[in-house]
Amino acid sequence: MGEPPVAETAVDPTAADQTAADVIVVGAGPAGSATAYHLARTGLDVLLLEKTAFPREKVCGDGLTPRAVKELIAMGIDISEEAGWLRNRGLRVISGGRQMLLDWPDLASYPDFGLVRRRDDFDERLARAAEKAGARLFERCNVSGPVRDDRTGRITGVEAHLGEDKRRVTFRAPLVVAADGNSSRLSLAMGLHRDARRPMAVAVRTYFTSARSDDDYLESWFELHDRRDGQERLLPGYGWIFGMGDGTANVGLGAIKPSSSGRASSPGKEPDWREVLRAWTAGMPAEYGFTPDTMTAPIRGAALPMAFNRQPHYARGLLLVGDAGGMVNPFNGEGIAYAMESGRIAADVISGALIRRTPAQREQALQRYPRVLKETYGGYYTLGRAFAHLISQPKIMRLATQRGLNHPGAMRFLLKLLANLTDPRGGDAVDRVINGLTKVTPRA
Template identity: 75%
Template structure:
């Protein structure tokens, strides 16, 4: 839980009049939350030589609600962190996506690109998150588990965050941590962001994911499976819901079965999504094993904050990464890749700012972070917001599912668009069309 200390070189980043005592609870940067966003941020900061505190409220291994399926975007980030992604190390590879809907079934391989690998991975989140956190530790980050951050420490004169208060260990003893920069990687609830006055934008889409695990003979499926039609059949008339179901083989005798639903439907608030999942599973072939007696854990749910639903992503010494900043892809509900990518982007900005000689020039560098995010994702997320509004209409969703899957070339384009898998320069015609659309779309 320790690393080589560099206090003799540490200097305050903000106002030179603001000083804190040097101790084991003082660092260059504090990262709150050791999920994919926080651990990736801490890893890249530590690799660059910064002193980093990584604060995790629970203890590893710990449960997280997720589909456990990783697209090539996430795989690229794992490779960049030096994670061993071999099958011998416990990773299950997948070749692509199998899409089911409208009475059709289409199997699409991940595209062959220069920018991303042509395979995805599957791994349970309790183990996945711990691997990232331990990798950050190996790079030099100081990880504190069972460290529940209760709020920011704010300088009364400048309004900047200068650290956090927390309760540490089983005995929940009060502690304070000090740093001139803090990264909020504390998920959708992000109490730290709220305490700094950053509230969720109501004009951005939200999703809900619910999932469970079943013992199943399909556990070694080498394609992620997406079902485009989710039906609510409880009333007098069937209703098609805005979202999709998934089945991911885990390679360990179980399948992760779940669904993601958007708040763009009138039925969003009135439905019990756990009951919808149960009904959907009951409609599956019995031999797949998605029945109550084969369920290996409870049904759990989580929110999916999408399309920059909390802004600004930097203010007064605080940077937002991952779910805290609403980074989930509105097209497909993918969050892990964007959590890790935003962590790397934030780390790059922080490292450059740290090299600046004065508080004023460091602040100029830090204020670049929101623009970096918008340049990277802004246009794409704008298209995604339009997409989720469109499929909120059940008729549009039904027509798309019934007719789209009969056109493999069209669906190849859709896969690239929804998974955000294109080569930024060069590439094929599909890449150029998608990249062109994201460039002209407003970067809000």
């Protein structure tokens, strides 16, 4: 069923021909695997270095919007039901005691359906697709730091510990892609730090055995509360229930983190997010079956770096993709689509740069990468930062949760805005309004 596994190739990773490449990609999550896939398809020699071994756990809602589906199709992934993918038609939004079904919009640019698949299996599918395209995948390859040119400071490779015996290996390439997630140790080692003024979010999730497993819609609840010190605070975020089609449901929440240094979040002590999730699920309808006895996995959490919170996205031979570059959508916390899209964009820029004849020409071409990202997402992410700031105000969040579902037209507008699903050319009036807003908004 689905893509056959790619057999591991017996290679000597200490041999010179195995440690040199055109491009090194650090991290085989969606961003890294997409980058490696699209680079390999152009005929470039690509090393894809993953610190763990597949399958491996990642905190995620396991739900994919039509933006992510489009990127899967571009990678040639078999997304059929027979290959284990579960389709969904849109969102069921629940707030203020009401609910509304919002179908994914019918657009020329994107499919009209989303997908669900467990993240541990999902990531491996993408990594194997990159491998099948020609990328050389090394699992259990923990990158410890960059190799730099002493004169220019430019990255020329990475140091890593490989395999069960943690052999020290030096990999070399003229370009390196950091796809190593939110913490991005490689970016930090190259002096690229997060911008504390940009919003950060958090996600926590678990799995329950539940009758909610088979559902044509992803379910979102817009009333999360932090109950501490005898007070009840409405949180800027939402809870989700994504049926997995296998008798279980992925149940979690995403919320903007409080911050005293950033404008996007209100100051204050951070809630215990696991307790917030426990309290929320304990108050769900009994027929959902969310009890401690039906929980099938521990509650796990992860940070969501949003709205370009690490820049520049290219410097001294290093390109940032996905969470390493803070690509998460600040409107809804979606990361996978933007991870895969940024990987494709990076691969396009790299492949175009490496065919240039001189180092100066190649460098000029590589400098396009941050500009293309800002042209693609900059205005939208600026709007998203303003949105994150607004919903961090309790009065505004309360008004939105109490009255939002009274206006179906406004909710359909919000679905397109929050999910970033519009046709860039033509489209309906909503598309033109949203596209116009993103074009006139500063691309920071």
